[in-house]
Amino acid sequence: MFKKVFTCITMIFLCLPVSLRADDIFGLGIHLGAQHNVGYVGDQDSSMLTDPQNSMLLGLAVKVNASFFFIRTGFDTTFLLNQGKVVENSSQIEKYKINYVAVPFFLGLRFPIRDRGEFYMGGGMAYFLGSGEVTLTTGATEDISSVNYGYGFITGIQFSVLPDVRFYMEWEYFDARSGAVLKTQSAYAWDNFYIDYTGHRILLGVMYYLL
Amino acid sequence: MNCKFLTYFAAIVIITFPLRVWGANYAVGVYGGFAPSLGGDLNTAQHYSEFQSSNGIDGMNRELDGYSTGRIDRILGVTGGGLFKAIFHDYYQVRMALNYTMGYFGGSGKTVFDDGGTTRLLECEYTFRELDVPVTFGISIPFWKDIRIAFSCGLAYAYGDYSYSFEADNGQQWKGSFKGWGLPLVIILEGEYFITDRVAASTAIVYYKGSTKVLKDGSDTGGTDFARIDFSGYRYNLGVTFYFRSI
Numbered sequence: 001m002f003k004k005v006f007t008c009i010t011m012i013f014l015c016l017p018v019s020l021r022a023d024d025i026f027g028l029g030i031h032l033g034a035q036h037n038v039g040y041v042g043d044q045d046s047s048m049l050t051d052p053q054n055s056m057l058l059g060l061a062v063k064v065n066a067s068f069f070f071i072r073t074g075f076d077t078t079f080l081l082n083q084g085k086v087v088e089n090s091s092q093i094e095k096y097k098i099n100y101v102a103v104p105f106f107l108g109l110r111f112p113i114r115d116r117g118e119f120y121m122g123g124g125m126a127y128f129l130g131s132g133e134v135t136l137t138t139g140a141t142e143d144i145s146s147v148n149y150g151y152g153f154i155t156g157i158q159f160s161v162l163p164d165v166r167f168y169m170e171w172e173y174f175d176a177r178s179g180a181v182l183k184t185q186s187a188y189a190w191d192n193f194y195i196d197y198t199g200h201r202i203l204l205g206v207m208y209y210l211l
Numbered sequence: 212m213n214c215k216f217l218t219y220f221a222a223i224v225i226i227t228f229p230l231r232v233w234g235a236n237y238a239v240g241v242y243g244g245f246a247p248s249l250g251g252d253l254n255t256a257q258h259y260s261e262f263q264s265s266n267g268i269d270g271m272n273r274e275l276d277g278y279s280t281g282r283i284d285r286i287l288g289v290t291g292g293g294l295f296k297a298i299f300h301d302y303y304q305v306r307m308a309l310n311y312t313m314g315y316f317g318g319s320g321k322t323v324f325d326d327g328g329t330t331r332l333l334e335c336e337y338t339f340r341e342l343d344v345p346v347t348f349g350i351s352i353p354f355w356k357d358i359r360i361a362f363s364c365g366l367a368y369a370y371g372d373y374s375y376s377f378e379a380d381n382g383q384q385w386k387g388s389f390k391g392w393g394l395p396l397v398i399i400l401e402g403e404y405f406i407t408d409r410v411a412a413s414t415a416i417v418y419y420k421g422s423t424k425v426l427k428d429g430s431d432t433g434g435t436d437f438a439r440i441d442f443s444g445y446r447y448n449l450g451v452t453f454y455f456r457s458i
Binding site for chain 2: 043044045046047068108109110111112113114119120121122123150151152153155173174175177179180181187188189190191192194196198
């Protein structure tokens with residue numbers, strides 16, 4: 001399967017009629033970002049009121065351009081800014097923190113604005129390797145973890161500051177959830193709590209074009 | 212219903228043609244894409260009253276030792292459609308489209324629920340289809356002869372068809388079927404890269420926000436249920452646009 005996809009992508013790039021610019025093919029970037037309401041825990045129970053978790057993101061970006069197409073991948077890892085707190089609820093959660101590593105893959109169109117930079121939009125998916133801690137009202141702390149995938153999009157803008165260096169800002173959105181990983185209610189015997197990776201991410205970074 | 216759609220669509224197209232007086236340019240296009248979380252959480256009244264879930268399909272995801280459950284993902288939809296747009300005074304655009312979106316992945320699995328004190332296995336299946344006609348107005352900025360970036364917003368006439376089917380391990384069934392229309396808000400960010408002077412590769416991120424009013428279940432199996440059809444969510448599209456005149 002992977003070989004087929006790789007071959008198809010390679011063929012698409014080889015067949016593109018427009019010649020590639022030497023300084024605009026392969027870029028490596030590093031970025032910082034943020035995500036509000038990590039975990040969307042308040043959405044898991046309509047009677048739950050939460051102070052949502054906020055996280056910072058640190059990541060590496062790999063961008064491959066070919067004519068007006070691009071592929072954007074890399075990885076992001078999160079750092080806790082503040083834990084999520086459940087203020088009033090009918091569940092058993094008191095606090096929670098969720099961290100994850102995301103490996104996104106986007107394919108889309110780019111719109112180079114001469115030598116000044118570019119605008120781009122793409123769709124794709126991401127794998128999430130998540131873990132966290134949920135503190136229950138009993139005082140017990142439960143570890144949670146999951147590996148999941150989700151779908152989303154990216155849109156970004158790059159601005160040239162040096163011939164091979166660009167600032168970039170990106171808006172990513174993913175829709176992804178795990179299965180049930182923990183029991184946080186007392187009425188039934190089953191696990192009900194899931195990790196929700198859904199949300200918007202804003203990233204700011206610098207990209208160096210190697211090729 | 213389809214006749215109404217076509218009449219409105221044709222009327223709007225005809226209405227925009229006098230813009231030609233101001234040097235308007237016209238374009239038609241086709242595209243395809245995907246829509247994560249189609250139909251939102253697909254919640255209904257019976258999800259809570261019968262199956263102990265207050266947040267629809269998300270709350271139906273449960274695991275319990277001794278039961279062979281399988282995750283029920285939200286529905287990933289595939290979408291396709293055609294568009295017509297008029298660009299006048301170089302920077303302003305009116306855009307109309309006709310989209311069909313249907314569930315492609317997710318929406319089925321096994322869970323457990325409490326049936327009057329007995330925990331039972333429940334097989335679930337959700338389906339969702341949507342037809343919508345968004346009409347938006349906005350700004351379309353050309354960058355030389357290569358690129359157009361557009362941002363527009365407006366409303367869509369959206370018709371949804373949502374149904375679910377649950378079967379417990381004792382054979383008991385629940386079915387729900389909801390059909391209705393709404394007028395969700397639509398926001399579109401669009402980019403076009405001109406391959407020739409009149410043909411552009413296009414891409415768009417589209418956001419819908421809105422739902423139908425509360426609808427009554429059209430199925431008799433498993434009692435009467437109520438739900439809104441939620442059109443809210445993002446879509447990503449890739450396509451081709453053909454301009455009648457060079458930009």
